[in-house]
Amino acid sequence: MLKVLNALIALVAGVGGTVVLFWATNALVERMPPRLSNAVKPYVFIGPALFVVTIFLVYPFVRTIFISFFDERSENFVGVDNYVDIVTDPALRSAMFNNLLWIAFVPTLCVAIGLIVAVLADRLPPRAEQVSKSIIFTPMAISAVGASTIWLFIYAWRPEGTGQIGLLNAIWTGLGQDPIAWVQVSTFRLNTFLLLIIMIWTQTGFAMVLLSSAIKGVPTDTIEAARIDGASEIQIFWRVTVPQISSTIAVVLTTILVAVLKVFDIVFVMTGGNFNTDVIANRFIIELFDFRRFGRAAAIVVALVLATIPVMVYNIRQFREQEAR
Amino acid sequence: MKSKFGRLRVMAILGVFCLLASACLGDDSSGGGGAVEIMGAFVDTEADGFEASLEALREEVDFEVNYNGTPDFNTLITTRVEGGDIPDIALFPQPGLLLDIAAQTDAVPISEFLDAQALEESLIPGFLDAVTTEGGDVMGFPMRMALKSALWYPVPEFEEAGYTLPETQEELNALEEQIRSDGGTPWCLGMESGDATGWVGTDWIEENMLRLHGPEVYDQWVNHEVLFDSPEVRAAFENWNQLWSTEGNVVGGTQGMLSIGFGDSPDGLFDEEPSCWLHRQGNFITSFFPDDVQENLDENVGVTYFPPDPEGFDGSPVLAGGDLALMINDTPEARQVMEFLAEADFGGPWAEQGGWLSPHTGFDDTLYPTEVERQLYQIGAQADVLRFDASDSMPGPVGTGAFWTGIVDWVGGQSQLDGVLQLIDQAWPEGG
Numbered sequence: 052m053l054k055v056l057n058a059l060i061a062l063v064a065g066v067g068g069t070v071v072l073f074w075a076t077n078a079l080v081e082r083m084p085p086r087l088s089n090a091v092k093p094y095v096f097i098g099p100a101l102f103v104v105t106i107f108l109v110y111p112f113v114r115t116i117f118i119s120f121f122d123e124r125s126e127n128f129v130g131v132d133n134y135v136d137i138v139t140d141p142a143l144r145s146a147m148f149n150n151l152l153w154i155a156f157v158p159t160l161c162v163a164i165g166l167i168v169a170v171l172a173d174r175l176p177p178r179a180e181q182v183s184k185s186i187i188f189t190p191m192a193i194s195a196v197g198a199s200t201i202w203l204f205i206y207a208w209r210p211e212g213t214g215q216i217g218l219l220n221a222i223w224t225g226l227g228q229d230p231i232a233w234v235q236v237s238t239f240r241l242n243t244f245l246l247l248i249i250m251i252w253t254q255t256g257f258a259m260v261l262l263s264s265a266i267k268g269v270p271t272d273t274i275e276a277a278r279i280d281g282a283s284e285i286q287i288f289w290r291v292t293v294p295q296i297s298s299t300i301a302v303v304l305t306t307i308l309v310a311v312l313k314v315f316d317i318v319f320v321m322t323g324g325n326f327n328t329d330v331i332a333n334r335f336i337i338e339l340f341d342f343r344r345f346g347r348a349a350a351i352v353v354a355l356v357l358a359t360i361p362v363m364v365y366n367i368r369q370f371r372e373q374e375a376r
Numbered sequence: 377m378k379s380k381f382g383r384l385r386v387m388a389i390l391g392v393f394c395l396l397a398s399a400c401l402g403d404d405s406s407g408g409g410g411a412v413e414i415m416g417a418f419v420d421t422e423a424d425g426f427e428a429s430l431e432a433l434r435e436e437v438d439f440e441v442n443y444n445g446t447p448d449f450n451t452l453i454t455t456r457v458e459g460g461d462i463p464d465i466a467l468f469p470q471p472g473l474l475l476d477i478a479a480q481t482d483a484v485p486i487s488e489f490l491d492a493q494a495l496e497e498s499l500i501p502g503f504l505d506a507v508t509t510e511g512g513d514v515m516g517f518p519m520r521m522a523l524k525s526a527l528w529y530p531v532p533e534f535e536e537a538g539y540t541l542p543e544t545q546e547e548l549n550a551l552e553e554q555i556r557s558d559g560g561t562p563w564c565l566g567m568e569s570g571d572a573t574g575w576v577g578t579d580w581i582e583e584n585m586l587r588l589h590g591p592e593v594y595d596q597w598v599n600h601e602v603l604f605d606s607p608e609v610r611a612a613f614e615n616w617n618q619l620w621s622t623e624g625n626v627v628g629g630t631q632g633m634l635s636i637g638f639g640d641s642p643d644g645l646f647d648e649e650p651s652c653w654l655h656r657q658g659n660f661i662t663s664f665f666p667d668d669v670q671e672n673l674d675e676n677v678g679v680t681y682f683p684p685d686p687e688g689f690d691g692s693p694v695l696a697g698g699d700l701a702l703m704i705n706d707t708p709e710a711r712q713v714m715e716f717l718a719e720a721d722f723g724g725p726w727a728e729q730g731g732w733l734s735p736h737t738g739f740d741d742t743l744y745p746t747e748v749e750r751q752l753y754q755i756g757a758q759a760d761v762l763r764f765d766a767s768d769s770m771p772g773p774v775g776t777g778a779f780w781t782g783i784v785d786w787v788g789g790q791s792q793l794d795g796v797l798q799l800i801d802q803a804w805p806e807g808g
Contacts, residue, residue, distance in 0.1 A: 124480070141799070142781070208635040210628040232631040235788055323571025325784045326634075333571075340451045342772040343476065 072099065112356070119349035133350035143351070146329040149243050153314055153330065156244070158307040160251050162300055165258025169266050170288065172259075184263065188256035195253065199320035202249045206321075208232040237327040246328060249317050254310065258303045265299035266292060298373040305366035312359050331355055411440035412709045415456075416467035416699060417449035425726035432725075433716045439709045457481060457704075464705040465713060467519065470768040471506040472775060474702050478515040481704050485513035489703075489711045490718055498720045498736050500696075500756055502591070506764035507700055518698035518735040519717045523756045524579055524765065525682040525694040528655040530645040531675065539653070545587070545685035555653050556624055563619065563626045564652035566641025567633050567787070574780025576638050577616075577787065578767040580656070583682060583695050584612035590689035591761045598766045600804050605797040613786075613793060620787070627652045630787050639664035646676060656682055658697070659733060659752045674747045681755045694759035697768065698735055771805050778803030 076095050080088050122129050137143050168187055172180045190198060207217030208230055215221045220230045234242045269292055277291045293300070315332035322328045324337070331351060339348035418426065423445040430441055444463065446452050450473060453466055457477055468474040477483070486492055492514055496504055499518065507516040529541070537558065542548040552562040567576040586594050589608050596602040597609060620626045626633060627644055642661055644652035646669050655661075662673060669676040684692055703714050716722065720739065726732040727743040737757050744750045756762065767775040778800045785791040791799070 142778075208631065210632055210636075230631075232635045235631060235634055237788075237790055319571055323573055325571075325573055325781065326788055327785075327790060337571075337777065340454060341776045343454065343473075344773070 115349045116353055118345055119353045121346050123344045123346055125345050129346065133346040134354070136347055137350050137354065142329065143331070143334050145327055146324075146331050146334050149240065149327070149329060150312070150314075150331050152240060152243050153247050153250070153311045154308060157247050157250050157254065157311045158304045161254045161258045161307050162262070162304055164251070164255045165262050165303070166300070168255070168259045169263035170292075172263065173266055184259065187259055190253045191256040193253065195250075195316035196320055198249055198253050199317045202252075203321060206233040206245060234322050234328070235326045240327065242322065242326055242328050246317055246321050249321070250311065250314060254307050258307065261299055261303050262296065265296040269295045298369050301369040302366060302373065305362050305369065308362050309359055309366070312355060312362070410707075410709050411442060412465065412707070412713050413463045414441065414443045414465045414467065414713065415449070415453065415463035416443065416445050417447065417469045418467075418699070419445040419447055421729070422731060425729040425732055428725035428729060429723050433713065437709070437712060441713060453477060462704050464703065464707065464710040465717075466702050466704055467699045468516070468702060469697070469699055471516075471700055471764060472769055472772065474507055474516050474700050475509060477704070478509075478702055483515060483702055483704050484706050485509075485515055486517060486703075486714070486718075487514060488706075490517075490715060495718055498738065500735055500737055500759065500762045502762035502764070503696075503698065503735055505595075506769055507702075516700045516702040517718055519701050519722060520699040521733040521735040521753075521756055522658050522660060522697035522699075523694065523733060523752050524658040524696055525583060525759075526657065526659060526752060526755060527680050527682045528642060528645060528657065528661070529653060529678050529680070530650045531678045533650050534653065534678065537653075541680050542683045544683050545687070548683050551654075552619075552622075552625060560650065561624060561627050561644075561652045562654050564641045564644040564655040565620060565626045565633050566636030566638050567784075568635055568637045572776070572780070573634065574783045575767065576657075577783035578775075578779050579658075579695070579765065580616045580619075581609075581612050581783070582763075582766045583656070584615045585609065585766065586689070586693045586695055586763055587685045588612055588615065588688035590691065591693060591763055594763055594766065598769050600770075600801075603797075604800040605794075610793070610797065613797070617793070630789065634784065634788055659749070660731075662748065663731060677748065679748050679751050679755075691760050692758070693761045693763060694756055695765065696756060696762050697765045773803050773805060774800060 073096065077092075080092050080095050082088075083091065118125050119133055120128060120130060122132075168184070172183050175183065193201070204216065205218045206220075207215075208220055209215050209217070211229055215224050215230055217230075217233075219233060224230050233245055236242050273291055273295070274287055277287045282290070313332055314330055315336065318324055318328055318330050318333050319336070324330070324333045332355065335348050335351040335355070338344050338351060416423075416426070423443060426443055426445075430443065434441055449469065453463075453468075453473070454477075456462060457480060462481065466474075466477065468477075486495070492504075495517055496514075500521070503518050503521075504514050508514050527542075529539075537560075539551060539554065540547075542551050555562040565576075567573055569575060582594075585597060585608070588611055589597075593602055593608055602608055620630065620633060627641075628636060638657070639661070642655045642657065642664065643666060644650060645655060646666060662670065662677075665673075665677070681692070681694075701714060701717050703710050720734075720736040723732055723734055724740075724743055727734065727739075727749075728745060730745050730749065733749065733753050733756065735756075739753065739757075741750050741753050741757075744753060767779050769775065770779065782791070782796040782800045786793060786796045
């Protein structure tokens with residue numbers, strides 16, 4: 052009860068405090084002479100954000116880079132040893148391979164499925180479109196841990212002969228097979244694919260919503276023109292619609308890609324990184340909190356951020372291009 | 377103009393209020409001057425038991441003693457020490473991290489404020505070895521024992537089926553065979569424990585190391601003087617392998633071992649017709665038993681000393697763990713609390729509540745509410761050598777890393793034993 056009250060106060064005070072802060076400073080600035088006021092005003096609004104970002108993002112990041120060149124307890128300079136260690140660590144290599152699988156499949160499948168749904172839903176009557184899109188969007192509202200717990204039950208295993216509570220094994224044993232502990236099956240990394248389905252499930256809704264609005268933004272005259280020229284529906288889709296929404300596709304792809312690079316919670320909940328399903332972000336947690344090797348943990352994070360930066364840059368460029376239109 | 381100024385002032389006051397309110401939020405633990413903050417890993421009813429035990433101290437002293445329990449102890453203590461927000465006393469579930477934090481915070485050895493000799497004599501022999509630095513300083517002490525060498529069986533079915541409790545490895549093997557020939561499955565052996573899956577297996581290996589080779593080889597193994605890839609350790613792995621690779625010896629086979637949660641695993645003992653008959657697990661497992669079993673513990677379950685192997689080490693060793701107290705902030709108040717926690721009769725109210733075992737040999741065992749707990753305590757108290765959980769004392773990358781994952785990969789069939797043993801050796805930090 053006290054916790055709820057605390058959270059409530061924090062929410063009200065936090066949000067309220069921010070509003071009051073901006074309101075008060077704005078009121079102050081407005082009391083200045085108009086010319087000075089106009090010059091100062093932008094900084095008043097961007098200042099607190101810049102300050103917070105510097106303190107909580109830039110400083111820790113610089114510090115992390117610094118620590119990544121030091122030993123476990125951040126006492127002695129060790130050069131690039133940590134980076135050498137992380138690329139030669141077999142556990143991390145396996146994790147990197149899994150991350151590649153995530154990167155290769157999650158964003159593309161999310162966009163592909165999202166696009167299909169968006170295109171098909173576009174042809175439904177408005178009411179049916181709303182309902183079907185809402186249903187597909189719902190998993191987006193579930194936290195990754197919650198979603199993983201749901202899927203934990205879908206993949207659940209019970210000993211042969213007892214009732215299978217897992218959906219997949221219920222179907223599987225219904226077909227006369229022996230129950231399989233799905234998340235343990237690392238042949239062809241099947242279990243990693245089972246895990247990345249969870250992320251696809253949660254992220255497809257996001258892709259669908261953005262792509263759907265992009266499709267609705269495609270001018271109908273271009274489509275009609277194509278139709279008059281005798282193009283088939285598939286040709287229209289690939290040659291008229293897709294080129295016009297390509298920048299949205301790129302933004303969605305890269306946004307999901309960044310989320311995928313950071314994937315941790317799903318793996319942590321489902322397998323704890325066991326059975327060859329580990330990912331880089333989970334290795335970081337293990338290095339930092341279980342092994343307490345700060346240098347290595349920092350090196351992993353820096354490597355992860357370096358991998359994210361090109362994607363982010365591309366993402367922002369695409370976004371700007373889209374905005375410019 | 378005037379009204380505008382007035383509004384500004386109201387807003388300023390509001391702003392200050394908001395700041396104050398948010399500043400007060402995080403401040404529910406540290407208390408005023410002289411208060412002692414104890415941080416530990418146990419919560420809920422366990423924390424209640426601890427609080428009840430602290431009452432005697434609180435009546436004596438004129439400062440506050442606050443306990444903060446968190447299930448995420450290892451993460452939180454690390455972050456708090458990094459951030460300089462250090463609790464006065466921390467109760468570590470693992471000795472490795474205790475020694476780490478003690479070194480990091482320059483904590484003082486217990487001999488500075490306690491009669492370490494007397495404490496050593498009062499405790500079950502072997503306990504303090506786990507929290508002794510290489511230089512010979514004892515940094516902490518146990519305030520609770522977790523007994524691991526316990527074999528659980530269903531009551532009264534076990535006796536009704538005509539089984540007798542095994543006292544040696546050989547008798548245990550014979551019992552397994554008898555259960556199998558009666559159409560039963562001998563072992564409940566679920567290992568699943570989220571990201572910590574593997575510890576059940578390492579406990580088994582430790583048990584075997586201790587019973588096969590005795591405490592000396594065990595200690596050498598903990599210090600990596602005996603490698604994982606050695607005949608001794610291989611024998612311990614193979615001994616355990618025999619148990620679960622024998623067809624029909626374990627519920628669900630290896631898939632079952634890795635899928636069934638360690639806490640759900642013993643439920644099989646309590647089925648109408650037990651779906652498995654034997655379970656080896658620490659004393660804490662009673663809290664995972666079904667509610668109706670817990671209410672009538674003695675009528676549902678029996679516990680006995682996990683049988684030693686006379687062909688191996690000649691003696692009765694036990695594997696144990698415990699919550700270990702470390703004083704991080706050396707203050708007179710904290711010293712007083714430490715002295716209290718180290719007393720041989722500490723924990724009476726907690727014992728009465730259940731779920732707690734004393735690490736001292738002379739504890740009044742009539743305080744325990746159940747026969748099961750009395751039995752557990754006596755297994756510990758009568759052991760002629762006690763050893764701490766080896767994986768807890770190994771460096772993190774091994775003890776909570778390669779050893780765990782190696783076992784999981786081995787049981788799951790992802791790796792062969794040779795590769796596993798070599799990988800664990802390789803994971804050992806340089807100089808080890």
